[in-house]
Amino acid sequence: MIWNPYYEAIDREKLYTVQFLRLKQTLERVYQLVPFYRESFKQAGVEPGDIRSLDDLQKLPFTVKNDLRDNFPYGLFTVDLNEVVRIHSSSGTTGIPTVVGYTQKDLDTWAELMARTLTAGGATKESVVHIAYGYGLFTGGLGAHYGAEKIGATVVPISGGQTKRQVKMMKDLGTTLLACTPSYALFIAETMEEMDLTPKDLKLRSGVFGAEPWSENMRHVIEEKLQIDAYDIYGLSEIIGPGVSYECPAKAGLHLSEDHFIPEIIDSATGKVLPEGEKGELVITTISKEALPMIRYRTRDITTLTSEPCACGRTHMRMKKVSGRTDDMLIIRGVNVFPSQIESILLEMGETEPHYQLVVDRIGSLDTLQVLVEVSEQMFSDHIRGLETLENKIRTEIDNLLGVTADVKLVEPKSIPRSEGKAQRVVDKRTL
């Protein structure tokens, strides 16, 4: 099933016309209304009038996550706050979060995109959709919610946690589609086993899973254990949230809604646009958003794009599953974590040169984060209790800032391996 055949299966020549018109409108809009864009365009020596074709897009400067922080909270908005009906936010590297805003039209667009996503993942009016993404400032829960309602499905807004209760609800309510992170899907499968339930006890037929990277191998395990079709979905709050791209039943890449976003792949070192099919950093320009348009936003996600026709009939480009990041961001239980955030916590606690290491693992189906901190002179005390209090304090700070539970462990000085004087910050033991 295709939710919006007119746009999702649009002739590509027609699509280019739609894209160009919407791009021009967006550029005029940000140039007139956002000092940041006017300034950055001027520095690059371009004006909206210089963009005469889609290829000219590459003349425009990039936007990066730091630009959102520098203009925190509303500096990049193109509308008055009285036009903004929703805010979402993600935690920031230095404690400053990124704030994104939506007008009513933006929310309608988002619901449309999630309706496409869920329909591609098997949802219909008859579906019972179990949304176990977190509700709140995180875009996952509410994003999926409005898309599922738009389709007319029966929505169970259960959010995260209390997994046994979730399984019982899925069984009792006859849930047919599960929306959550892939690792939580695995955890649900394990919980079902513990409760002596098999997929036959449920009516689950498919799942749309995103917000963290996962592999083909993990797909097979989820599909096998839950007896469902598992689809990958992609999005980021800066662009709109989930619904930027999504897999169709062909499971051969994620269709990126090109009537709302223009994707490019660049060489992350040089910033040069790479030819179709080459691997690089995904850059997205939004062409329909009102409150917070993004011009050539660098996602830091590494992938490839193809416009080869897809068996499903959709004509939008497909991106491969994201294979990595160009920065050191970790995704732990769906939460974005930068090592520098841990560093800022230790610095705030009075450490002048903290040496630490993040050890990420996946035990069973859940990500674990262990933070090793080398004991310094000022941390060390002759009392066991003093050291335990310190460990607890670091753990609490991490939980407060990042919303991730970490196992904090004090270790001996110089025990964390160093390369060129710097401690190795991250050890990711997860095999996805």
Add this chain to the structure above:
Amino acid sequence: MIKQISVFLENKSGRLIRIAQILGEAKINIRGLSIADTSDFGILRLIVDQPEKAVKELKENDIMATLTDVIAIEVPDRPGGLAEVLVYLNKAGINIEYIYSLIDKQAQNAMIMMRVEQIDRALDVLESNNIPIVSSNRIYTF
């Protein structure tokens, strides 16, 4: 007062050996020791003949070590000997943070090391009750 060395130790095999070797090679004699531990880490407390030098040697080997002031006393080596002394401190409202014993080759009495919060008051209480306080000189050289 006695200078005790407090050392941070991860609960990993070979850690204690390494410290003993470093001190041995530096010709530093260990007089007494105790370990307090959790599942992850421990604090090794050492009484040695040259505390300052020992801390320096350990730090040069990237081992976290600091000096801590503790009190050494002699208690009668018979049932109830320790209790008699502790009663004085308890009455004076002095909390003992930790305590351990040492072997004294010369003396008939048992030797006890203790760490308290109010170290000067503890010394006063012990002295006024005629509890033999062991000098640092004797600890470092016996």
